[in-house]
Amino acid sequence: MSPVEPPAQAEMTRRGLTRLFAPKSIAVVGASADPEKAGGALMTVLAGFPGAIYPINRSADMIGGKTAYPDVDSTPEPADLAIVAVPPSAVLGVLEQSAHAGVGAAVICTGGFAEAGEEGAALQHQIHELSRRTGLRVLGPNTSGFVAPWQLVHATFMPGVAELRPGHVAIIAQSGGVNLAASFMTAQRGLGLSLAVGIGNAVDVDFADVLDHVASDPTTHAVALHLEGVADGRRLMAAIRRTAAIKPVVAMKVGRSDIGEFAQSHTGAMVGDWAVAKAALEQAGAVVVENLTDLVDAVAVLSTTRMRPGARSGIGIVTGQAGPGLIITDALAAAGIDVPALLPETKSVIESLLPPLTYQANPVDTGRPGETFVEILQAVGNDPGIDGMIVYALQEHGTRDLVETLERDAHSLPPTVFVTGGPGAEIASQRAQLADKGIWTVDAPDRGAFAMDCLVTDARVRHLHAAAVDEHAGDQSTNRPGAEEAAMQIEGLTGHGNLDEAQGKAVLQAIGFATPRRVVCDETTDVEAAFVRLAKPVVVKLLDAEVTHKSAVGGVHLNVSTEADLQVALAATGAATSGTPRWLVEEQVGDGVELILGGVRDGSFGATVALGAGGTGVEWGQPPIVRTAPLTRAGAEEAVASMPPALLDAMGPSAVKELADLVHRLGALLATHPEVREIDVNPLRSTDQGLVALDAVIVLDDATGAGPERNQP
Amino acid sequence: MSPVEPPAQAEMTRRGLTRLFAPKSIAVVGASADPEKAGGALMTVLAGFPGAIYPINRSADMIGGKTAYPDVDSTPEPADLAIVAVPPSAVLGVLEQSAHAGVGAAVICTGGFAEAGEEGAALQHQIHELSRRTGLRVLGPNTSGFVAPWQLVHATFMPGVAELRPGHVAIIAQSGGVNLAASFMTAQRGLGLSLAVGIGNAVDVDFADVLDHVASDPTTHAVALHLEGVADGRRLMAAIRRTAAIKPVVAMKVGRSDIGEFAQSHTGAMVGDWAVAKAALEQAGAVVVENLTDLVDAVAVLSTTRMRPGARSGIGIVTGQAGPGLIITDALAAAGIDVPALLPETKSVIESLLPPLTYQANPVDTGRPGETFVEILQAVGNDPGIDGMIVYALQEHGTRDLVETLERDAHSLPPTVFVTGGPGAEIASQRAQLADKGIWTVDAPDRGAFAMDCLVTDARVRHLHAAAVDEHAGDQSTNRPGAEEAAMQIEGLTGHGNLDEAQGKAVLQAIGFATPRRVVCDETTDVEAAFVRLAKPVVVKLLDAEVTHKSAVGGVHLNVSTEADLQVALAATGAATSGTPRWLVEEQVGDGVELILGGVRDGSFGATVALGAGGTGVEWGQPPIVRTAPLTRAGAEEAVASMPPALLDAMGPSAVKELADLVHRLGALLATHPEVREIDVNPLRSTDQGLVALDAVIVLDDATGAGPERNQP
Structure with missing residues (x-):
């Protein structure tokens, strides 16, 4: 929800996480002498911690050989970290008290929050509010906690974690279970850990926070991310970008397939579009892998x-x-x-x-x-x-x-x-x-x-x-090519929903797309006049912003060469609408390789562009190449080069270069115009005269800036 | 090179391999007291063997505490197995002597044969001849040997193999190095081995032999195959089919990419087409995997x-x-x-x-x-x-x-x-x-x-x-649909090389393909007469077996509706040939989804069929589905169902069913007519009236049966 953090804010975050991940004292809230209970397992696992441990329990004087306290307020000093192992309904009270007592951070291992339904979600929201209000950093809820082997902090129930050696791999997992699984897989490869964290429901501390923490931690040589849903893709991308500049980041995103219902029940997060997430993570600088074995193997070699x-x-x-x-x-x-x-x-x-x-x-x-x-x-x-x-x-x-x-x-x-x-x-x-x-x-x-x-x-x-x-250090104006011209075209159009084809092509033309010579016609007499003026054959199209699949309803007539053809075309296209028809008459463009180029806004990662083969390729060809917008010029070239080699060969080098330029321009338009919800150029035809946009669908948000795009780059 | 073995032959093979893989006595030819030499390492590794060991060395009396003999003829009894660790030039003499002495089998660990050039290839051929002539079974050359842990036979130089436990996984690898790597990977997963063999240059004992051996070995519960080149695909498929009926077979085929030169230098075998090999192995009943880790993991679970x-x-x-x-x-x-x-x-x-x-x-x-x-x-x-x-x-x-x-x-x-x-x-x-x-x-x-x-x-x-x-148990005649009719069409055509389109369509029609109504025309007057008789529009095509890409040279004229169109078409198509033109005039078929269907003969696996999207899909769409021929009806349905779901949706259920039928028929044609070298139906169009073959390229071998097809199913 927030924009990219300025350095001061990032620095504060890091300090906050130092009390969380490298505490000098730990309060165990709900500590128990019974090792079968969560609060008892915690006491066992924490046995090696060299700092002060304060068991918190209303009815015991001593637990595990240590003086117990009735609440976090009563400890000799405010604990850096409170590990909270009490039922969900008691969590909020403990946190209030912790914040009041000057505790630095809390880990909530308990589940039963947003992942469990409405009541839990409301409770979780209150924790979020409390954290924002008081500055208490909160990890979880619904996490197995974390392990910081250099500090001998084992803030989790699992007994085996004490065997995990200190080392140079950091793991940041959405799921507490995956965090532990990946930690043990890393250990089996002979490597130690600098930090292994399960983020859980991320009510406060999120991936970006922990990434910034490990980026500045000298014991961490490489970072592994396990992601399910991504709430704020742009914030994550920015944190990856900052970290990857210093040390390698490897990312695995769950959700290649449709597993929505079970995923939702897990962390309450939507899984989102996998291809978009993969592209976004790579563009931010991560090495993206497909499974947990690959994640662990990748971070292992890159930590070496x-x-x-x-x-x-x-x-x-x-x-x-x-x-x-x-x-x-x-x-x-x-x-x-x-x-x-x-x-x-x-x-x-x-x-x-x-x-x-x-x-x-x-x-x-x-x-x-x-x-x-x-x-x-x-x-x-x-x-x-x-x-x-x-x-x-x-x-x-x-x-x-x-x-x-x-x-x-x-x-x-x-x-x-x-x-x-x-x-x-x-x-x-x-x-x-x-x-x-x-x-x-x-x-x-x-x-x-x-x-x-x-x-x-x-x-x-x-x-x-x-x-x-390098590119950004160069001429800034080249990075948003045509954006100002597009703004002039779009101005006054907002609130219109779908643009009609003529409006859409005007926007494309403003940012540098070639389009066919054309005339907008309100009357049949206009069509006849246009037919005389334009080179033959022409294409006669119904002009109606609400009809997005014109060909399917008979709204497009090709190869109109004679007056007789024209009358047939007028009658046919007119019959394709129940209202008063308007027309777009265009000079017909020669044959060539058909492409698609477009952009939509992803719920997690914002503006994206997609490009690929047109025609039947859209339906059963290779999947399109997806990237987040804006792209750098080099990024646009890389995206185009990722298309099928035979397609690039068929286009030829000059069209390939032109396509990269258009991808760059389209990306800039989407990034600078949040009111553009969707663009489809289908087909974009590669002709002897270069790439020509034969159709254009552009959808604007009803109110400028109020669309699904939540975070601008 | 040989047809599928009859059971008697298979039984003999198995008995032969029992002396190889479960010997009661072993002669080590080239035995040495120096553990740094190959013949010395062998003596160390074989230390645990419970049977008789006969070191063969001209100049020593005792080696490793055992009586040495000057040659394999001098041992107290003919050894079951001779492990040969002498230079390549001495190998043939040792084998002659072994065969003469009544030794059952020999392992040649030495390299320097077909993989090393012409001289080595000639030597290898002599070993092949010797084996065939004398019945001496020979494993290798150019292999690290084998390990049979139940029998405590470690017929390899590598010292660590004595640690490999007996168990239920069999490994048959083309490469000796891969055999050892896979054996240790299996051991790391906590499993033992029944047999682990490096096939090497396969001068005699090949994959099929060892498969038949482990199929009848009760200690083997599952088999892993590592394949580089496949000399005789049909023989391998038959052995996999026999084995997989009893126990799981997992196969990994190297050569997804073009690595020909290095591969050739390794075992002297061509790597071949990976997609064909994958399909063939699966059709034979193997679980096909892509890498060595997967091979070991797959055989591990399937042995359990x-x-x-x-x-x-x-x-x-x-x-x-x-x-x-x-x-x-x-x-x-x-x-x-x-x-x-x-x-x-x-x-x-x-x-x-x-x-x-x-x-x-x-x-x-x-x-x-x-x-x-x-x-x-x-x-x-x-x-x-x-x-x-x-x-x-x-x-x-x-x-x-x-x-x-x-x-x-x-x-x-x-x-x-x-x-x-x-x-x-x-x-x-x-x-x-x-x-x-x-x-x-x-x-x-x-x-x-x-x-x-x-x-x-x-x-x-x-x-x-x-x-x-089940299918084979049913009506046999349904398994080779249309083959007899095709035979009648092809009869008299053999020796022609490329068939012209009319001949090709006659063959397709004979096996059940729909084709457009058409007339073959030798003169322009014939074309004019045909135009009158056929429904308009027609397509006018140059008819010339030597021109396989007619459209590219202007040899196809579509949408011929009027006499004027016809004259233009005649002139244009006539200009596309330097000789005397002939024509094919066809009724033009309506639009629809375009497919390709064809078949070629693979150097390793023989007849194959391929099917996929037509049009640009051929060039930059999904790769086609490939299967070996003949296919069962169920196999043809499975092949069609493997095409992109969106393409199947666009075709509709009736065309999908029809396509499976045509795949079945085409496969039967290729399997029963070895003189058909290649068939391309491109495009096969899915119309309202069903699937129609719009073009047909069929290439026959110059002399019937003398083509690249070496093994019929």
Whole structure:
């Protein structure tokens, strides 16, 4: 609901979260001596906390060997953090008292709020109000809490969390259960955590708050986000942008499919459009993955190493066994990753190190790793076309020496993923050692390729971000092309709902779209006059803002070349409306590849543009490319380049360039004109004379600015 | 190269492989006392073998405490198995001697054969000849060998393999390195192996041989295949079909991308068309996966449990935590898996077991697993719509009791996948216990969904197989519809190369395709006569078998309604050829959805059919659906149902049914007429009058039966 935070506000947030995530004292509200109760489990889990623990319980003097207090007001000092384990109906009172006592933050582990129906939602709203009014930071409700291993804070019921080691991965999950699942999956990969948080219903502390916190936390090297619904997409995007500039952010968004009802019951949040969320998160700078295993694997490798920014990073493959090397090569190719040819100098070094039977291109197949294996890695790594490497070697006697050498010489290699098969215990012990040196180890060739894909994606996302910064540093006026002209066209039209095709085309034309020569006709005599003036054949169309599918009702007549044709067209199109017909007469445009280009406003992420193949492609072709608006010029080019290669080939380079320009312009229009609810240019035809908008549907909000768009970029 | 084996031959093969995979005595040719040498490593790895070991070495008396022999002829008895670790040039001599001595089988671990160039290929061919001539079974060359843990046979150099436990998973990999990698990945999942084989260059023992061996091996419960190139696809399909009828087969085919050069250097095999291989393997009854992790996870779950055959299995989801449950629900939906509503009776049982706040539909969200958790599982499992279940519960104190209860009550549940997060060691110890009871445990929600997808796919593949058996048991004549009529049309045409459009349409018509009314015209006067006879408008086409893209060269004239139009059409189409023009004049068919339907012969798998959207869909739409031919009627329906849903909707149910019939007929034609090299019906238009073939390109082999098709089904 709020605009992008100014730095001062962000700083305050961070300070607030320090009392939450790095407390010196903790009050356990609802503490119990019974370990089967939530308040008892909490006392057990918190046993290792080095600061003061204040059990809060009206009827006990001592709990777990510690003096108990009747309420948060009675503790010797105000606790930094109150962990609240009381029934929903008692939560508000505890929070009031906490705020009054000077407690810094509260975690509400209890469920039964917005996810449980109207009564719970009302209660949750009161907590929200209290937090805003008093400044008490509140995590939850409906979360399993959080774990901060460096601080030995285990603010959750789950007993096993005390085993989670401190490390450099931060997890921010919407679901408390997923937070714990992801934490244990990270631990299984030999890595420790800097912070693992379940956001829950996010009555106060949300993703953006925690992102800003971990962005400035030096123990966090990479961040994993698990998202279900996103209440305020633009606020999230801004926080990701700030964080990703400093350290990698990986995001997984649930809801590829229609799972609305169950999701709603879970956190009370709508799941939203997955494709939009994916695009928005990537545009903000996150590496977006599709499932929890990928989330954990991605944040693991990115907490270990990171490649230099690049549009298309070049990867070197070195393998001790051909079969697994082939799987890696295949997977990288399927992911569209460059495995460039090596320089002749590099090849001759490799040739001097290997017997002639091995494959010495990229991939380099060394045969069983021998004594020269690390020298080969160094040769490949030194090739100027190589930004990162993936290495396969089975765990054999020689490989054990290899791991030692790798550890020693890792500093002379580019970011490297090491894939190895063999007895599990050996691999696990090596993994953490190599990770400390910036080499990430996985045990399956395909997972190695996935890890490399994450490094490449992170490098690409950073490159796009750098390009955007350069662009913004340049001429500002190029970033909102045609917006002023469009404003003049739209002015006076607001409140109209659907624009008619002529009005819509005027807006498109104002921002730089080519449109056919045309005449608006109120009378049949106007049509006849227009027919004489325009080049033949013409198209005669019914002009009616309320008829958005004109062709389907017979409102479009093509190939009108003669006076006789014209009379037929007039009669037919006139019959397609029950009111008094108006017409648009246009010069007919030659054949060409048909595209669609449009934009709508997403409930979570605001303005979006979509582009893709037109015609039957809209119905059963590849899904369109979606991006949030505005796009940078580089972002628009990237969006166009993501369309099917055969379609780009059919359009040709000049139309591809023109399309990127139009995507850029349309994005700017949507971003600067919140009163534009929807635009559809269908079809946009690629002709010999360039791209021409053959139809235009534009829908304005009834009252300017009061539409579904809640947050402007 | 050979046809499907008769049972007697298969039985002989199996006996041959028993001496290979379950030897009572082993000769190690090239044995060495130096553990750094291959022949030394082998002696170490074989230390646990309970049978006789005969080290073969010309210059040593004793190796590793065992009497050494100068050659395989000198051992006290002919060894069942010779493991050959000598340089390539010495291999042939060793094999000759082995065959002469009565050795049963040889493993050649050495590389340097077909994968290394012409000289190696010639040597390999000699080994092939020797094997065929003498009956000596040969595994390899260019393989890391095999592991048979039940028999304590570790016929490979890799030292760690002695740690691999006996169990119920069989691995058959083209690459020795992949075989070892997959074996250790299986072990990490807590499972043992019945057999793990690297096929290598497959000079004799191939996938089909080993499949038949493990099919009849009672210790094998499921089989994983890793394939690079496939030399003889039909032989492989037949072996998969035999095996999958008894136990699950999972297959991974390398080569989604163009990785030809490196692949060729690896095993000397061509990688082939991935989409064809995927379809063929599935049609044969395998569960096809895309990467090695998936291969191991799939064979793991399928070695534990298997669902009853079904076209669309219904899955119940029960979760102790909503967030991970949501991830599972989303992933199942994305995989197109049914999560059906529960019966009212089931719901009322669940209602009586759960507090009101939880979500009680399918998925059932229990909140933290309580005492009634297993009862809820039983209630869901008893619902008649539920064929399998996926369960999520975090590892907490209560969950440990749950695991014990699950173990005890597993017999009363349908096939179940148990997903649990928590400390790794605990999960690992539970996994094997639960697996023995038919419940497979994984630690990530998405991997749980994947395991369930494998069970569902296996059930679907078996259902399709059952439908095919029923079909074959029915009227045989329906399985090759129209084949005889087509034969009459094709007779006399062979040797012609490309058929012209009129000949092609006659063939299509013979097998049941509708085609436009048409007249073949040798002279312009014929065209004029035809124009009078046919309904207007007509299409005038150049008739020339050598011009396959008629439209592109101006050889097609549409909308010919008047005599004037006709003269223009004649002149234009005549100008499109340098020779004497002939014409095809056709009644023009009304508009409709455009499709393509065709068939080619794949180098590995023989006859295939392809179907998909026509028009621009061919170029930048969804990729076409590919299947090997012949298809069963059910298989043809399944292929059509795999097209984009919006396209099926646009066609309507009657055209969908008709298309399945035509796919069935086209498949039968391709399967029974090896002289037909290629067929393209582009477009096949879905009109008000049904599907009409508007064009037909048919290419025949120059000499009947001498085409690239090597193996008929």
